[in-house]
Amino acid sequence: MNYEGKVYRPWIEANSLLIQVTLGCSHNTCTFCDMFSDKRFRVRKVEDIFADIEQARKYYPYVPSIFLIDGNVMVLKTATLLKVLNKIKETFPECKKISLYSSFNDLKRKSVEDLKLLKEAGLDMAYIGLESGDRETLERIEKGMTPEEAVEGMANAKAAGIRVLASFIFGMGGKERSKEHIEETVKLLNILQPEEIAPMALAIQPNTKLEQQVESGEFVRATPLQILHEEKYLLENMNFETVYWGDHGNNIAPMRGYFPDLKASFLNRINHEIETNPITKQKVHNTYAW
Template sequence: MHYEGKIYRPWMEAESVLIQATLGCSNNQCTFCTMFDDKRFKIRDIEGIFQDIEEARRLYPHVESIFLTDGNVMAMRTEMLVKILDKIKTTFPEIKNIALYSGFNDFRRKSVAELKEIKSAGLSMAYSGLESGDPVVLERIKKRMTREHAIEGMEMAREAKIGVLASFIFGLGGKERSMEHAINTTSLLNIMKPDAIAPMALAIQPGSELEKELHRGEFILPTPLQILEEEKYLLENMDDFHCYYWGDHGNNISPMRGVMPAARNAFLERINSNIAHNPITKENVIQTFAW
């Protein structure tokens, strides 16, 4: 099977077979990210993708889950993506889940009819990087997306019945803008009501623009206590919509996952316990590991 450059997948897709459909990310400017800095965005030839699907069939006797990489696979033409999904379903009749990365703007660049066609072809879930709901933070990180864009993209995906997991980063507002980041991200999630969320604690990626900002003193790392307080605010103020909470990323101070809002009280009890008793709250800056 063919893979080019660094390959990433969400941690909840650890058991999925990976098929590389695109190279890199069409934005590739976010200040906190170096995931695809080793390649320019390109959509692979469909023949090569089909060959990898067929090779995966030879390698694996039973496949129930496939994840399409790299970044924002949804950016490819609808006709091509539908052909890839059809190929997966015919090659793996036992398949249950097919997922991919999609920016919220990628939803917006298609019609709802196109998104419905993609859903009908077999797409189960789209993983979408929200990062923050704070307009200031979104501009600073060069996300090239606004709150309004995220809301519109989410509404289109929901109308097409495509499941959406929205990921975001505790601490991305830095020490200065920690609570604004938490408040505005929570308010945006309450409007969007995604099917799942994946909060992650900030990790400074070596070579990223954010690392340079940190060294120049333009960005100040939040404290571990601020990270916990951001998560506490989120848990206390999320509306009661059904949502799976993937809060068990390896960098999170208090890893936990479950269904919201049923898990809210248990999660808050755990967060409050960490705030009260975890010695990490005495540290001046958060210590996390690069992806």
């Protein structure tokens, strides 16, 4: 396999075969992210992607799931992505799940007809970084997306039958906008109703614009208590069924399961942490870089 640069995949895809289709991220300006700072975005040659797929077949006798990397693979032309999906299904007929990174804008730019073709070709799921539903927070982190664009993209995915896992970040609004950030995020999530969600606590990545803003005092990090209250608000106010992947390593109270089935259990856990965890007395939640 010819992986180039740093390689990332969701923790949920730990057991999936990774096929590198794009290099980097076509947006790559988010202030909090350094995942693809070592690469300039480009699409790999189809013949190189095919060679990796064939090479992987020689190594792995059974591959139940495949995850396409790097960032927002959905930005590819539909015809190109269809070639890749068809090659995967031909080479790994046992594969039951194919997923990729996307953005809501990538979904918005594609027609429902094109997305249906991708679904029929084997694409099951898109992982999307929502980060926040608060318009001002989205602008501050230079996400390049509005809440309205997220709604349009999600509508296209639902119409095509492609599952979406939306990730977002506790503390992304900082200490100042913690309330606005979580209230608007939950409001937007209740409109989007993604099939799965992955909330995680903010980690300050080295050499990012956000790190500079923290050092200068322009961005003041939310306290651990604020982060816990953000998760409590989320659990109290979500009104749709989803898979809750709240077990990221940076979360204060890692939890995973079906929502709202486990709502009472999750809330009991959060309330317990708020009442008893010494971290609530600290000014900063120390997380690790990706």
